[in-house]
Amino acid sequence: MDGGELKLYGMWASPYVLRVRLALKLKGLDYEYVEENLANKSAALLRLNPVHRKVPVLLHGDRPIAESAVILEYIDETWPRRFPLMPTDPRERAAVRFWCHFGSDKMFPSLIAILRSADEAQRAAAVGEVRENLKLLEDELREGFFRGRRFFGCEKLGFLDIVLGVDAHFLRGVTEVAEVDLGEDFPSFTSWLREFEAQPEVQEVLPPFDTIVDFLRGHRRRILAQA
C-alpha cells in the first residue's frame, strides 16, 4: 500500500470517527481498527494525539493525523484518484468547506443542546435552534449552490455528504430519544438524508440505528444525572 499501513483509533458511536470510516470505505482503503474505551484511553492514543487526546486518530505508517476534517482532507489528497471526495472547482470547494463548518459550528452543537436539555424551556430553545439550522440547510438544498442535486457531491457522495450525512443520521437518533417531531417541514433535507442512508457504503459503516438510539439515550441519562 502507498506509504504504509493504515490504522484508525476510534469509538463505535462517535460521528467524527464514522465520517472517517465512511471516507475510507468509499475510497476502498483497508485499515486496522482499534476501538478505544474513552473512559480509559490507551497509551497509544494519548501518545498519538497529545494535544486533544481524542478519537479519531488515523495512523498512516508512522504518521498520526488527528481532527476528523483534517483526516478527511488528508485521505482525499493522498489518494486523489480513488473516489474523489472534494470537488475541483474552487468556488464549489469553498462552498463545501463553508457548509462543513456550518455542520460543526451550528448543527452539531444544536443536537448536543437537545440531549443536554434538562427542562422544557431548554428543550424548546434547543429544538428551535435545530429547526433554524435545518431551515438553512433546506433552503440551501432547494435554492442554493447545490440545488437540484441528488447529493451535495452531485450523483455520488461527496465530502459534504459524509460530514453532514453522519451528523443528520445522529440528529434522527437525537429526535427519537428526545421525542422531537420535525414533521414534514424539511422535505429536501429528508429526501437527501434518505438517499444518503440508502447507500450501500453508508449502511455498511453506520452501526444499526437502534444501537445509536440506545447509546444516545444512555448518554442523555448520564448527562441529566450529573446536572
Added chain:
Amino acid sequence: MGKYEDVKLLGDWPSPFSMKPRIALNLKKVDYELIVEKMNPKSELLLKSNPVHKKIPVLLHRGKPVYMDFRPPILPADPYDRAIARFWAAYIDDKWAMQVRDINKANTDEERAAAAELIFAGVQLLEEAFQTCGKGGNWFGGDNVGYVDITLGSYLAWIRVTEKMSGLKILDGDKFPQLAAWADRFCAEEAVKGVMPETDKLAEFAKTLMMKLKAASPAK
C-alpha cells in the same frame, strides 16, 4: 489579471477574521476593494451575501459571494504537511484563541492564574509546532508565509491588546523566543503592514466594545 477582476471584500479593520483573506489576497497580489462593514446595523449586501452567519468577512468575486470558510489557501504541497498545517490552524482557531480571550473574563486571582496557565501551555505547543512545521525556516510555512502563519498572525493585534489589558506577557521573548521573533517578523511583512491594526487603536475599540457588552447584559 483577468481571472481576478472585480474582487470585493466585506470586512472591517479590527476583525482578525477579515485580516486572513486580506493578507492572503495581498500575498497573492490580487487587487481588491475593501467594503467596510460596520455590522451595526448589518448592511443589505452582507445579509444578502451571507444569510447563514450574517458575519464578515465575505468575499465577492464578480458580484457573487464566495463562501468564506475564513481560511486562506496557502498550504504546503505534501498531503501530510497540509494535514499538520490544518491541524494547527484548527487548534489555534477552535481552542487557543478562545483561551486567550477568556483571560479577560477572569474575575479572581485564581481564575486569572488558571486562564494564564492554559494560555502558556498553548504557546509552548505552538513554539514546538513552529519547529515541526517550519523545518528551520522563518515561518510556520517554512521559507514562505503560510496557512498557520496567517491564522496565528491574524490574532497578533488582539494578543497584544490582551497583553496590555491583562498585564500578562503572552508572547514572552524569554520563554518563547522563536514565536516572539516570528511575531515581529510577521508584523514587518509587506502583505501584513497595511492590514494589522495598531495596538492602541484596537485597545480603544476593545474598551468601547466591552462597555457596550456590559451595558447590554444585566449586572451579575
